[in-house]
Structures are given as structure tokens and as C-alpha cells.
Amino acid sequence: MTAATITAEDPHGYTARHLSVLEGLEAVRKRPGMYIGSTDSRGLMHCLWEIIDNSVDEALGGHCSRIEVALHADGSMEVGDDGRGIPVDAEPKTGLTGVELVMTRLHAGGKFGGISYTASGGLHGVGASVVNALSVRLDVEVDRDGHTHVMSFKRGLPGDFAGDGPDAKFTKKPAKQRGLHQSKRVAKRITGTRVRFWPDRQIFLKEATIGDEAVVDRMRQTAFLVPGLTIAVRDERGEELVEHEFRFDGGISEFCDHLASDQPVSEVLRLQGRGHFTETVPVLDDQGHLTPTDVERDIDVDVALRWGAGYDTITKSFVNVIATPKHGTHVTGFDRALVKVLNDQLRATKLLKNGDDPIIKDDILEGLTAVVTVRLPEPQFEGQTKEVLGTSAATRIVSQVIGRELKEAFDNPKRGQKQPMRSVLEKVVSASKARIAARQQRENQRRKSALENSALPAKLVDCRTADDRSELFIVEGDSALGTAKLARNSEFQALLPIRGKILNVQKASVADMLKNVECASIIQVLGAGSGRTFDLDAVRYGRIVLMADADVDGAHIRCLLLTLLHRYMRPMLDAGRVFAAVPPLHRIELTKPKKGQDKHIYTYSDAELRKKLVEFERRGVRWKEPIQRYKGLGEMDADQLAETTMDPRHRMLRRIRIEDAQEAEGIFNLLMGSEVGPRREFISSGASELDDSRIDI
Incomplete structure (x- = not known):
């Protein structure tokens, strides 16, 4: 319709002549x-x-x-x-x-x-x-x-x-x-x-x-x-x-593998079936009149899915090869079948006991990659853009097919797939327990609520600012904390001490991780949640600096902390906001430093120390014996720690980066996972390459 001007000559102002008809493609x-x-x-x-x-x-x-x-x-x-x-x-x-x-x-x-x-x-x-x-x-x-x-x-x-x-x-x-x-x-x-x-x-x-x-x-x-x-x-x-x-001859099974990027927990499951329904549609008769007619329809259901070790969910849905990015009735039926079958399986295997809360859809979707396709004549879409399927019968039929086929896959797994299918159930249970355990914790994610809540760790030494300059130093031990308090810049440097070696979260459940005091403290202080709920924008500090002793135990502690960050706070690593402090190993005190020369020289490796001493001998510079060798951060004075490790003007930091996410995931599984055999083989095969003189004994 087009608008028209109402005039005095036309008091009613709106008649049939104001209507316009758009013909054809107009x-x-x-x-x-x-x-x-x-x-x-x-x-x-x-x-x-x-x-x-x-x-x-x-x-x-x-x-x-x-x-x-x-x-x-x-x-x-x-x-x-x-x-x-x-x-x-x-x-x-x-x-x-x-x-x-x-x-x-x-x-x-x-x-x-x-x-x-x-x-x-x-x-x-x-x-x-x-x-x-x-x-x-x-x-x-x-x-x-x-x-x-x-x-x-x-x-x-x-x-x-x-x-x-x-x-x-x-x-x-x-x-x-x-x-x-x-x-x-x-x-x-x-x-x-x-x-x-x-x-x-x-x-x-x-x-x-x-x-x-x-x-x-x-x-x-x-x-x-x-x-x-x-x-x-x-x-x-x-x-x-x-x-x-x-060209792909494997169909949606290959598509499912292509979409998934994490380590598989199960193989790709292919669930297929067909259902029937009756639909009343207007049909042109011989006289050209539309007559409501009952028509028998068939729906072919074809779904590929697999669970992985990650947290991301990827669900792609299609109707007759047309993508439905906003899903619709076919995905509703798929979700309904997943929840029912998984709850029944968990009850049957006693992984869920009487009185336990049933699992919900979010628990199942954690780490799930699925391709849901249906084929049917004349589907009802919501709009020409076909983003949502509206055929109501698809919900019932997809739910029946997936429920039947998925139950069969769990009850009678293929050869060699019994343990992977059990692992899927355990993963879903872990996700459910983590969701329940984290219910209260999520309320303390942001800085304001965290500061107002007395649940923050008592040993946290916070800083005054909350901008991008702010740094959280995770410090090994209370002795190093005392020195770090005096060495830090309280304007933007916060300190959180941890007691010894934290839990190895790579082979622990999410619930056990949340129960661990040190892990829970780190998650609370960062204030951004963990796992799928982790919100990078809500992190209270601009960067995290791991500050541990320069010995084997310190390296082990750094590895455990990085495992926690990689598994539950991965976006921090992806964003390049995690660093490792590099404390010096040696302190050389010069007896008669020349004008403009520092009295104390720090070196960060044995090779650098030898090179520096050779240089001093050649130039006739004398130093005091014995050369101090730091065994831990607690041996440093506050001014020494500030000058070498904490002061941004002089310190050295190593940024922890992930160049290849898949390879990094494999390394963490190898070194920190529950499989002992591959780790033993890795250590044995690399033992001959180790320089005995580098072992700190």
C-alpha cells in the first residue's frame, strides 16, 4: 500500500483509490x-x-x-x-x-x-x-x-x-x-x-x-x-x-570429525532411522480448488555425534541439506532424547544414585559435537530464510529414532567401545557435579562481588587498581610471600601464596578440583569462573605471573599451575596473559666496580655465569667469593627480589603461549594425564638426552 495525502476536498481521506497492488516481482x-x-x-x-x-x-x-x-x-x-x-x-x-x-x-x-x-x-x-x-x-x-x-x-x-x-x-x-x-x-x-x-x-x-x-x-x-x-x-x-x-563419501560422520577439534572420548556414533506422520495440506483438485487432504509423510533421520575431552558444544542441524542455524523442532527432539537416554543409562549403571539430581541438557552438551539431519517432503520453515524448522511431527519422530538408536549404542557397544561409552557417562556425571558444586561460586565471579564477599582467601594481598596494568603474582610458599610483600608495587601488584604443589587437575575430576583449597582460591581470586563458564572479560587482573623457585620443585609447581590454567582457564593462555617470572640463579658481588658499573651482577643460568666470569677475568674485574647461588625466592632480600623479578623496569618475564592447541593438549595429557605407560616411555626414551650436570640434587 502507498500513503496518500488527506485534503479538505476528501474529508474521509482513505478510499479504494488509495490502494495499490504490486504485481508479480514488484x-x-x-x-x-x-x-x-x-x-x-x-x-x-x-x-x-x-x-x-x-x-x-x-x-x-x-x-x-x-x-x-x-x-x-x-x-x-x-x-x-x-x-x-x-x-x-x-x-x-x-x-x-x-x-x-x-x-x-x-x-x-x-x-x-x-x-x-x-x-x-x-x-x-x-x-x-x-x-x-x-x-x-x-x-x-x-x-x-x-x-x-x-x-x-x-x-x-x-x-x-x-x-x-x-x-x-x-x-x-x-x-x-x-x-x-x-x-x-x-x-x-x-x-x-x-x-x-x-x-x-x-x-x-x-x-x-x-x-x-x-x-x-x-x-x-x-x-x-x-x-x-x-x-x-x-x-x-x-x-x-x-x-x-x-567430495566426501563418508557423509556426516566425516563432517562430525571435521568439526571436532578436541581429543575424542568416544568414536563417532551414527544414528539413523525413519518415522511416519500424517499431515493435512491443501491440494489442488482437477477444478483448480484447494482441498484439505491428509497426506502420509516419511521423515528420514540421520545423526552423527561424538563426545570429546573439551567443553565446547558444536551442534549443526540441517533439513534436506539446508542449514537451520537457529535449529527447530528436529533439534528439540534430539535434545529430548539425549537427556532421557543418558539419565536412564546413568541410573542403570549406578553412576547416579537415588536422590541425586538428574542431569540436564547442558551437562550432556559439554564436549559434544553433533550433526543432526532430517529429510522430508515439504517441511514447514519459519520464513523464507529457512533458519528454523517448524514441522511439529519432527520432534516426536527424531526423539523416538535417537532414543532407540542411542540406547542400543550404550547397551550393546561395538567391539572395543565399551570403555569409551563408559567414559562418556563419567564425563556427563562430572559435568553435572561440577555444575552443582559451582552454583555458589559463580556468584563471586566479578571483582565487586568478590571484594565484598568474605570468602576471598585470607592470604590474598590485593592491589589498589583494577586496570590492565594489574598483576597477580602466584607465589610459592609463605616465606617468599613475606619478601614479595616488601618488594612489590602495591599500586598494581597483588600476591597470592600457595602451599606447595597443587592438585594435578589433568587426572582429577572437576568436583575434586573445586574441593582443592589452592585451586579454589585461584579461581575465586581471578573472579571469572572456570571451564565453560570462564569469562575472560571478568578476570580481575590484567596478567598472571607464576613466581616459583628456580629448582625442580619450582618447575613442578609451575607445571601444575599451567595444567590448571590450560584445563579450566584456557582463554587466559590464548590471550597471552599468563607469564612465568624468571628469578636469577646467581649474584656476583664486585669488589671494586668501575665508575658506572653495578656492584651486583645477576645471572640466570650456569652458562651465563661462566661467560660472565670469563669476561670479568679478561677485563681484570674482581669479584667476591663465594658467588651466591639462590636456592629459593625466600633467600633474596626485598630489594633484590624487586630489582630482579618484580620491578617492570628491570625484570624478565616469559610469556606462556600455545602455538598449536591440539599439540599442547596432547603434551598435557602425556605428562599430566592418568595414563602411566606413555609417560614412562617418554621419560625412558629421553633420559639419554639429559645432561646430568643440570639435575639439581
Whole structure:
């Protein structure tokens, strides 16, 4: 409808003449957001997906084995397939060819009657026509019946272009003359469709672009979902041509492995089944009237899932290969089955006792990677963007299939999978216990609440500021704490002493970690939670500095602290906010220092000490014997500790970094995990490489 001005001559101001009707594709150009979501990059991507999905639907029906996607340098996009080709004969009711009907009429296509496609992604019949309406030029080529049939459109109107590109002279064809024309002959066995379109910049924002990574990720994802389908992507927009080609015969099992990045607890479980439901839909009868009719539908359910040692949850859901990022009824059924089956299994194995709280969905999702796919004819989506599945029967059927198949996987595990399936149950129980144990602790995460709460460790020596300069020194022992108190800058340096060696959290449960006084103190002081609830923005200090003695015990304490940080506060390491202090090993006192020369020289290794002494001998500098060798931080005076280890102007810190997260996870499991055999082998194989003189005995 359009607005009209109310005048004195027209006192009522609103009559039928004020109403306007948008014919055909005019409605799409007037309200593009209704069909593609937005006119920015997201909407532009959606147009490309609409054309690609038509080719994928051919592959789902078994008629297409290869799809080619090209991003041209002139801003156009092209999608081609070797499917059956859009029909080129005339449709009886309209008299239009199949190509023109599909490209110019809303809600027209081969996916409504259930004959041409049993399961497809394009279901509203507006995909290709919407893209055509929002393109300044669109060219279609169809290989069929021994010829290549071509047709062009400008903003949805059929006609002829005098040259290449959207700026070529365009001639609109009268109704009687427009239609397909044959450009060349091809072999009768060759079939397929190619669509190239130039987005209309009158509709889309100037900055709207197609991201190459998004296209590659989507095509890789589609190749996972349609086993045996080859998808090639060619990007001609940069200085160099970029090409990718994907084909995966393992389907969503390979997709699940591809998505997961942590160490596996279980192998990939593949759960498949089918269900039936009756749906009442309006169907056109012979007289052209819509009649409510009960239709029998089948839903094929295919799910791949695996649990890993991490905390992140990845759930991808699809309906007929169309991603549903906001999920819908199929994922609701999947979640419902997981909770029921896991609770039943935990009760049956006595891992949950009578009186224990049942596990909830969040406990199960910890470390879970899942790909949930369903295929059904004419699914009900919420909106043209198809982000949410609304078919209500999917909840019941998916829940039944997953419940039955998952129970079978636990009750009768495959050979060699009995212990991994038990490990999954133990992981879920640990997550549940950690959630319950951390319920009170999460209330003290932020600095303000932590400062007001008397539960903060009594030995914490806090600083006055809370900006990025603030530092928390985790100090080994009370003796070093006393010296560090005098050596620190109380403006921005806080101290937390720990008693000896903390718990090895790599082979302890989350509940045991929270019960450990030292671990709980560190988590409380940082104030940002732990594990999945850890919030990097809520950390009370800009950096953490591990300050331990320069001996074997000190190195062991640092390793235990790093294990805690890596397992439960990993974002701190990823952000580069964890450091190890480097205290000196030796203190050389010069007897007659020259002008401008420090009286005390510190060295940080035996090699540096020998080099320094050789240098002094050559220059005739004398020093006092014996040279002091520090065994611990407590042996230093406050001024010495400040000068060498705590004062930012003179100290040396080592930043703890993770260059390869997967390799780091493997090292922590090897050195600190519960498997003794691999660690013994590692130590034995490396013993010969150790220099005996470096062992502090």
C-alpha cells in the first residue's frame, strides 16, 4: 500500500483509490528483506544460496553428480550443474516455458506436488524468481534435448542483451516474442543448468560482498551432507585465481570429525532411522480448488555425534541439506532424547544414585559435537530464510529414532567401545557435579562481588587498581610471600601464596578440583569462573605471573599451575596473559666496580655465569667469593627480589603461549594425564638426552 495525502476536498481521506497492488516481482523489489532477510552481505549470500540449493536438490534426487560455483571478477556469480535441466517445454496453464515460469513467477516450481522431488531445500517456489527480481541481469543456460537453450532477464523482465555484462543494451521482448532460444547443439546425453546473475546495486548496499571463506565453508558443508557429490568453487576476484574442490563419501560422520577439534572420548556414533506422520495440506483438485487432504509423510533421520575431552558444544542441524542455524523442532527432539537416554543409562549403571539430581541438557552438551539431519517432503520453515524448522511431527519422530538408536549404542557397544561409552557417562556425571558444586561460586565471579564477599582467601594481598596494568603474582610458599610483600608495587601488584604443589587437575575430576583449597582460591581470586563458564572479560587482573623457585620443585609447581590454567582457564593462555617470572640463579658481588658499573651482577643460568666470569677475568674485574647461588625466592632480600623479578623496569618475564592447541593438549595429557605407560616411555626414551650436570640434587 502507498500513503496518500488527506485534503479538505476528501474529508474521509482513505478510499479504494488509495490502494495499490504490486504485481508479480514488484513485491520482491519493494520489500526484499521479506524474502532474503536483508540487503547487506547476508542477503547477497542468501541469493547465491538459493541458486546453489536448486542444484543441490537435483543431487539429492540422484540426478546430479557435480556442481560448479564461480565468483567472477565483475561481481557476478554463476552456478552450474549436470542435473536434468530446467524444463524447456511450455506449461499448459500459463503457456510459458518452464524456464520463464520458474524465473518470473512466485511460488512456481517442481517441489510442490511431491513428484519431481521427494525431499528438497527449495520449498516456497520463490528462490530463483526472487534472485531474478533482485538482479540487474540474469542469464540462464539449459542443456536439454540435444540443444543449449538460453534466456536473459533484466530486473525480472525477459529480453535480449546486445553484449556482455549488465550495462549492455537491453531490449524488452513483447509477450508473444519472448521465450527461450537455442544457441547451439549438444549431445543428447548432456543435461544441466547454468545460472549467472549480477546483483542489482539499486537494491543491495554498496558494501555488500560475498565472502570467499563463507562460500568455501558452505560448499564443503554441502559436500559432507551429500555423499558422492563433487562441488568445485572458483574465485576470480583476486589477483590470483583460487580454486577448491570437495567430495566426501563418508557423509556426516566425516563432517562430525571435521568439526571436532578436541581429543575424542568416544568414536563417532551414527544414528539413523525413519518415522511416519500424517499431515493435512491443501491440494489442488482437477477444478483448480484447494482441498484439505491428509497426506502420509516419511521423515528420514540421520545423526552423527561424538563426545570429546573439551567443553565446547558444536551442534549443526540441517533439513534436506539446508542449514537451520537457529535449529527447530528436529533439534528439540534430539535434545529430548539425549537427556532421557543418558539419565536412564546413568541410573542403570549406578553412576547416579537415588536422590541425586538428574542431569540436564547442558551437562550432556559439554564436549559434544553433533550433526543432526532430517529429510522430508515439504517441511514447514519459519520464513523464507529457512533458519528454523517448524514441522511439529519432527520432534516426536527424531526423539523416538535417537532414543532407540542411542540406547542400543550404550547397551550393546561395538567391539572395543565399551570403555569409551563408559567414559562418556563419567564425563556427563562430572559435568553435572561440577555444575552443582559451582552454583555458589559463580556468584563471586566479578571483582565487586568478590571484594565484598568474605570468602576471598585470607592470604590474598590485593592491589589498589583494577586496570590492565594489574598483576597477580602466584607465589610459592609463605616465606617468599613475606619478601614479595616488601618488594612489590602495591599500586598494581597483588600476591597470592600457595602451599606447595597443587592438585594435578589433568587426572582429577572437576568436583575434586573445586574441593582443592589452592585451586579454589585461584579461581575465586581471578573472579571469572572456570571451564565453560570462564569469562575472560571478568578476570580481575590484567596478567598472571607464576613466581616459583628456580629448582625442580619450582618447575613442578609451575607445571601444575599451567595444567590448571590450560584445563579450566584456557582463554587466559590464548590471550597471552599468563607469564612465568624468571628469578636469577646467581649474584656476583664486585669488589671494586668501575665508575658506572653495578656492584651486583645477576645471572640466570650456569652458562651465563661462566661467560660472565670469563669476561670479568679478561677485563681484570674482581669479584667476591663465594658467588651466591639462590636456592629459593625466600633467600633474596626485598630489594633484590624487586630489582630482579618484580620491578617492570628491570625484570624478565616469559610469556606462556600455545602455538598449536591440539599439540599442547596432547603434551598435557602425556605428562599430566592418568595414563602411566606413555609417560614412562617418554621419560625412558629421553633420559639419554639429559645432561646430568643440570639435575639439581
